[in-house]
Amino acid sequence: MAGGHQDARVVARRLYGAIIVLAVLITGDDHSPRPLEAAVVLSVTVAVLLGMEGYADVIAQEMRLHRPLSRAERLRSIKELVAVTAAAEVPLLFLVLAGVGLLSIETAFAFAEAVTLTLLYHYGYVGRRLAGAPPHRAAAGGLAVAAIGAAL
Numbered sequence: 001m002a003g004g005h006q007d008a009r010v011v012a013r014r015l016y017g018a019i020i021v022l023a024v025l026i027t028g029d030d031h032s033p034r035p036l037e038a039a040v041v042l043s044v045t046v047a048v049l050l051g052m053e054g055y056a057d058v059i060a061q062e063m064r065l066h067r068p069l070s071r072a073e074r075l076r077s078i079k080e081l082v083a084v085t086a087a088a089e090v091p092l093l094f095l096v097l098a099g100v101g102l103l104s105i106e107t108a109f110a111f112a113e114a115v116t117l118t119l120l121y122h123y124g125y126v127g128r129r130l131a132g133a134p135p136h137r138a139a140a141g142g143l144a145v146a147a148i149g150a151a152l
Contacts, residue, residue: 008130010083015123015145017084020049021091022116022149029109035098038109042095046088054081087123090115121146 024045028038057077062068069077091112098108125142133141 009080011123011127011130013080013083014086015120015127017046018087018116018119018123020046021087022113022120022152025091025109025113025116026152029113033105035095035105035108039092039095039099042088042092046085050081050084053084054078057081087116087119117146117149120149
């Protein structure tokens with residue numbers, strides 16, 4: 001990642017997305033015997049939060065600029081926000097595979113949670129590196145974020 005500020009925003013949004021996904025998975029793991037239902041809940045949750053954050057982001061930019069955003073500026077904001085969904089794609093795949101009978105629901109949730117914890121580590125690591133931390137401190141930061149997620 002070499003875009004500086006832009007990369008930092010993308011990593012932060014992906015980290016945020018992984019936190020949302022983990023929260024939904026943790027809740028769904030205890031309450032959803034139907035994997036496709038869990039996949040829908042995860043998809044809708046991410047979509048609603050994405051829409052709400054997108055709206056708030058546009059309003060914040062317009063307030064800062066004292067004008068409405070141009071079409072190009074709105075599209076750039078949307079592209080940045082889509083980064084939030086990156087953390088949901090693989091966990092959704094596992095839930096869908098369970099929904100069609102290729103995985104048990106327990107295995108699907110275990111894999112989905114493991115992937116999400118791995119993403120938390122990765123985004124925590126990359127975020128710390130973009131902040132200027134040396135590799136060993138970035139690794140510690142990634143481990144801390146993943147450990148908090150695992151503790152949940």
